Amino acid sequence: MPTLQNLPLSHAAVVVNFNPDAVPLKLIEMGLIAGAEVKLIQIAPLGDPYLFEISGSYVAIRKELAAQIEVAEVSQLSHE
Amino acid sequence: MSKHLLKIALIGNPNTGKTSLFNKLTGLNQQTGNYPGVTVDRKLGYTQLTDGQKAAVLDLPGTYSLNASSIDESVVTDLLLNPADKDYPDVIVVVTEVENLKRNLLLFTQIKDLQLPVVLAINMADRMQKRGISLDIPALETALDTKIALISSRKNTGIKELKTLITERNTLSRNPIIDIRTVDENFFKSVEQTAPSRNVYESWLFLSSEHYKLNDQAPDPKQLSVTASDLKRLQQKEVIKRYQFINNVLKSAQKTDLSQATDWRYKLDRIFTHRIFGYLIFAAILLLIFNAIFSWSSIPMDAIDAAFASLSEYTKSHMTPGMLQELLADGIIPGIGGIVIFIPQIAFLFLFISVLEESGYMSRVVFLMDRIMRRFGLSGKSVVPLISGTACAIPAIMAARNIENWKERLITILVTPFTTCSARLPVYSIIISLVIPNRIVLGFISMQALVLMGMYLIGFAMAILAATILNKIIKLKTKQYFVIEMPDYKWPLPQNIGITVVEKTKAFVMGAGKIILAISVILWFLASYGPGENMDQAGARVTMEQEYANGGTYEQAVAAARLEESYIGRLGRGIEPVIKPLGYDWKIGIAILTSFAAREVFVGTLATIYSVGGTEDEETIKQKMRAQTDVKTGKPIFDLGTGLSILMFYAFAMQCVSTLAITKRETNSWKWPLMQLAIMTVLAYCIAFVVHEIAS
Numbered sequence: 001m002p003t004l005q006n007l008p009l010s011h012a013a014v015v016v017n018f019n020p021d022a023v024p025l026k027l028i029e030m031g032l033i034a035g036a037e038v039k040l041i042q043i044a045p046l047g048d049p050y051l052f053e054i055s056g057s058y059v060a061i062r063k064e065l066a067a068q069i070e071v072a073e074v075s076q077l078s079h080e
Numbered sequence: 081m082s083k084h085l086l087k088i089a090l091i092g093n094p095n096t097g098k099t100s101l102f103n104k105l106t107g108l109n110q111q112t113g114n115y116p117g118v119t120v121d122r123k124l125g126y127t128q129l130t131d132g133q134k135a136a137v138l139d140l141p142g143t144y145s146l147n148a149s150s151i152d153e154s155v156v157t158d159l160l161l162n163p164a165d166k167d168y169p170d171v172i173v174v175v176t177e178v179e180n181l182k183r184n185l186l187l188f189t190q191i192k193d194l195q196l197p198v199v200l201a202i203n204m205a206d207r208m209q210k211r212g213i214s215l216d217i218p219a220l221e222t223a224l225d226t227k228i229a230l231i232s233s234r235k236n237t238g239i240k241e242l243k244t245l246i247t248e249r250n251t252l253s254r255n256p257i258i259d260i261r262t263v264d265e266n267f268f269k270s271v272e273q274t275a276p277s278r279n280v281y282e283s284w285l286f287l288s289s290e291h292y293k294l295n296d297q298a299p300d301p302k303q304l305s306v307t308a309s310d311l312k313r314l315q316q317k318e319v320i321k322r323y324q325f326i327n328n329v330l331k332s333a334q335k336t337d338l339s340q341a342t343d344w345r346y347k348l349d350r351i352f353t354h355r356i357f358g359y360l361i362f363a364a365i366l367l368l369i370f371n372a373i374f375s376w377s378s379i380p381m382d383a384i385d386a387a388f389a390s391l392s393e394y395t396k397s398h399m400t401p402g403m404l405q406e407l408l409a410d411g412i413i414p415g416i417g418g419i420v421i422f423i424p425q426i427a428f429l430f431l432f433i434s435v436l437e438e439s440g441y442m443s444r445v446v447f448l449m450d451r452i453m454r455r456f457g458l459s460g461k462s463v464v465p466l467i468s469g470t471a472c473a474i475p476a477i478m479a480a481r482n483i484e485n486w487k488e489r490l491i492t493i494l495v496t497p498f499t500t501c502s503a504r505l506p507v508y509s510i511i512i513s514l515v516i517p518n519r520i521v522l523g524f525i526s527m528q529a530l531v532l533m534g535m536y537l538i539g540f541a542m543a544i545l546a547a548t549i550l551n552k553i554i555k556l557k558t559k560q561y562f563v564i565e566m567p568d569y570k571w572p573l574p575q576n577i578g579i580t581v582v583e584k585t586k587a588f589v590m591g592a593g594k595i596i597l598a599i600s601v602i603l604w605f606l607a608s609y610g611p612g613e614n615m616d617q618a619g620a621r622v623t624m625e626q627e628y629a630n631g632g633t634y635e636q637a638v639a640a641a642r643l644e645e646s647y648i649g650r651l652g653r654g655i656e657p658v659i660k661p662l663g664y665d666w667k668i669g670i671a672i673l674t675s676f677a678a679r680e681v682f683v684g685t686l687a688t689i690y691s692v693g694g695t696e697d698e699e700t701i702k703q704k705m706r707a708q709t710d711v712k713t714g715k716p717i718f719d720l721g722t723g724l725s726i727l728m729f730y731a732f733a734m735q736c737v738s739t740l741a742i743t744k745r746e747t748n749s750w751k752w753p754l755m756q757l758a759i760m761t762v763l764a765y766c767i768a769f770v771v772h773e774i775a776s
Contacts (some may be wrong), residue, residue: 020313024484024561028319029145031183041346045355046451049460051566057183058345058566060447065561 002074004038004052004066012039013071022068031055032069039077086135087167088127088246091156091191092175093184094142095440095567097203100233101175102139103579110583122155122167129243138167144183146190147315148291157285160194161297171197171249173242177204178213179568181334185224185326186319189257192226193281197252199227199245206232212337223329225253234573258325260284263317267306274299288315348569352444362445369432370533373505375526377424381509384424385700388417392691407604410691415600418684418701419593422506427585429471429502434580436467438572446564456544457551459483459562462492466543469499470536471584473739477746484563487556491547493746494756497739498543498732500536502588503679507730508535510683514705515723538731596684599674603685606648607692614645643692662729662765663722663772665710672729679735721776725768733764 007013015036023032031054032038041058042051048063092098106125123139140156148154159165160172174191176184181202191198200220208214221228227245231238260281261268271287272280275297286298288311301311351357392413399405436442442464450460461483469476476496483489500508512528512535519527609615618641643649652666659669671685683701690704708717734740734757743753 020316021309024563025147025312025315025319026144026484026563028316029147029183029186030563030565031323033320033323042349042353044353044447044451045358048451049447049562049564051447055182057180060443060450060562060564060566062450062562065563 001070001072004040004050004069004071005063007038007040007066007071007074008076009040009043010077011074012037012077013074014038016070016072018069023065027059027061027065030057030059032059038069038071086129086133086171086246087138087169088135089138089140089159089167089169089172090175091140091172091187092142093144093180093187094565096142096175096177096180096184097233098142098175099139100573100576101173101201101203101231101239102137103573103576104233104236104239105137108579108582110579122159124167127243129247133247135246138169143187145187145319146194146285147319148289154289154291157289157291160191160196161282161285169196171199171246171252173199173201173246175201175203178202178208178215179204179211181215182323182326182330185329186322188224188226189322189325190281192224193256193258193260193279195254195256195279197249197254199229199242199249199252200224201229201231201238201242203231203233205230205238206235214335214337216333219333220329223333225255225257227252256281258322260318263321264314267304267314270304271299274303284318287311345568349444349566352441353448358444358448362448365432365436366536367533369429370536371525371529372428372432373425373532375529377428380424381421384421385417385702388413388420389700392417406608407601410608411600411604411688412597414687414691414701415596415603415684416593418506418600418687419589419596419680421683421701422502422509422680423585423589425505425509426471426502426588427581429505430581430584431577433468433471434577435572438570438576440567440569442467443564443566447566450562456547457488457491458495458544458547459485459488459492461562461564462488462547465492465496466499466540469496469501471502472588473497473499473501473736474742477739477742480746484561487551487554490554490556490747490752491550493743494550494752495543495546497734497736497743497756497760498539498546500539500731501679501736503736504535504730506680506683507675508532508727510702510705511718511723511726513702514718515720535727535731542732595678596681599681600684600688603648603670603674603688604692606651607643607646607689610642610646610649615642618642618645639692643689646692648689661772662768663725663776665717667708668717668722668726672735676735676737678737679730682730719776721772724775725772728771729764729768731764732760732767734760 001016002013004013015032015034015038017034018032036055039053040050041053044051044060049060050063050066051058051060052066053059090098090102102123102125105127109127110123110125125137125139127135127137129135140159141153143153143156145153146157146160148157159167159169162168172191174184174188176188188198188200202215215230217228217230227248229238229242229245231242233239256279261272268280268284271283274287275283283299286292286295287301287304292298301307306314352361392409395405395409395413399408436445445463445467446460448460449463453460453462462480464482465476465480468479473496476499477493480489480492480496483492509532512531516528516531521527521530621641644653648670649666652670655669655673656666659666659672664672667686667689670689671682674685675682686705687701690701690708705718706716709715710717740753740757743756744750747753
């Protein structure tokens, strides 16, 4: 199953599942729950961290944490 | 009997404009914090609710949740769980903002479940139209069982309505909003039984947080037969439950027309976090700060220096000569002048740091730097302590609380004191202006500013180097994680910036001022008096030869000879062998000794010693220092070798008792502060020695 780590830039996906022991509560409190839509907005110049939009909040996490979060329904964001 | 003063606590997520609201409510009527720098702990102020009612307002650190996952967040939870706390609020204002209402409401539902009286303030109402957001306030009030004030702390609207809601606090509902028991019926029933008279959510907070593990109020997890992993899963279930509730409420009460949304943040991010421009802009901002600190602030600084010199002069010519006149003119006035002179530089520093924080730019730097900093065992978030460490290491070390990974946080705490704090600035600027020629290089940058910037770079480089070494030495297995919110860009509010600059500068001057005043009085006494008749005899022994050898006047030679026989002179000459290899005379030695507890005392100490040991001919501190010559060779004391050696010593030495105390508090062990002290002092001595050898 694809994870947030291999989500292409400017793509959105829906959170399906994650390892509860590997994901900090803080990220869940930021709105990362199953069913939430997540968009990959930007990747930092040196390839890490990733900036996501999670239900209206902009949150940056490191690649290895993004790899813990399984997603589905990957779609490309329409260009504004 | 004094009337009980109503206490209001402002609680909210970071970046909701909570501090702006605090400033709007209290104005300059705030209690100055203990330390300069960013807000990390509680901040108290006062506001006029109605014509007859005053209230105390408490600003707490921004937090996402009551599930204290960092010490910063536990400040809020600690307060709300302790009715005996002197700041325990009578009413709570949860500050949220229109654009992140969903996430902001998570904290609101938690506080509501503690059954405390809560008013909900929805901030940044002025942005609603621009973002195409509309809210059904009456529906929200019903669904959330509270009173709502739609405010804009920037545009100053809705503040009156908020105050009215606060005065009507007795009508606020105290019912919980989400029944925590619905998360897991059986489990929470047994949690409730551990303290039947207590709110079950409160018991749950004590139980679930690592932070309260040793608290006697916390139920024993073993008794409930749950593991840490079970607790974590339950916490996650709780958060999901709360979001389900909030989503339902907002589905009907909030409308968003996406076509209205503007894309400013994307455009700005494309520049500020660009792989080339991003770093260039960051470097340019740092360069601008250093240039401001050195070049721009020299104008007011020279004026202040001259003003204190003439004040001292005036005291000498208009007061009857005697002990009091000498104490004032040679002890207190130069001592105080030695700190007041640095107000322009310190104000500039706080100005820039608060603009970087307020505008949202600081988080972009964190984003940009994380990958690089990780190579050195630090986190992108270490950039904030390292930059705010240029103001003061104490709030900077506290700002490291945001770093989730303990090893990265510990290393950040240990290396932050290497960054050039504002207390080093007085020492650097006076020494640089004495030994570095005042020339313009590259067409527009002053050479002195470049050297000062070099000092800052040395500080940063040393911090990074130390981090790399510590990363190799310290063996700690910690979970790797990093979560940071990137707020929207905002124009910094002049009022917020103004208050920060005034408050922090005041704190610096008052804090340092007290120590300096006391030390300068003691120093003056020790420098003006000596054991027995030694001083008079030494003065009488001065011959014509010495006078000419020194190139000074007879009076100067007498004053210098007397000073050497004073109490301070004897003490200074006692320690001279230790500091001689670094190129210092005993007067500099005394200044280093007195500045052991706080670096900024250095200049004040020299100013006092030189005032006593000099004559009226040299007026300002700088002139006095420039006029110091070696008794034997007649060469100036502050030559390039000694100057650079002092710079290096202050760059590396751990001369700040408060920093040691805060390291002890934050690491909860004496091991780390003692290590800081020992390593930094030895390092400072060795590097200063080497530099002096090379430069001489």
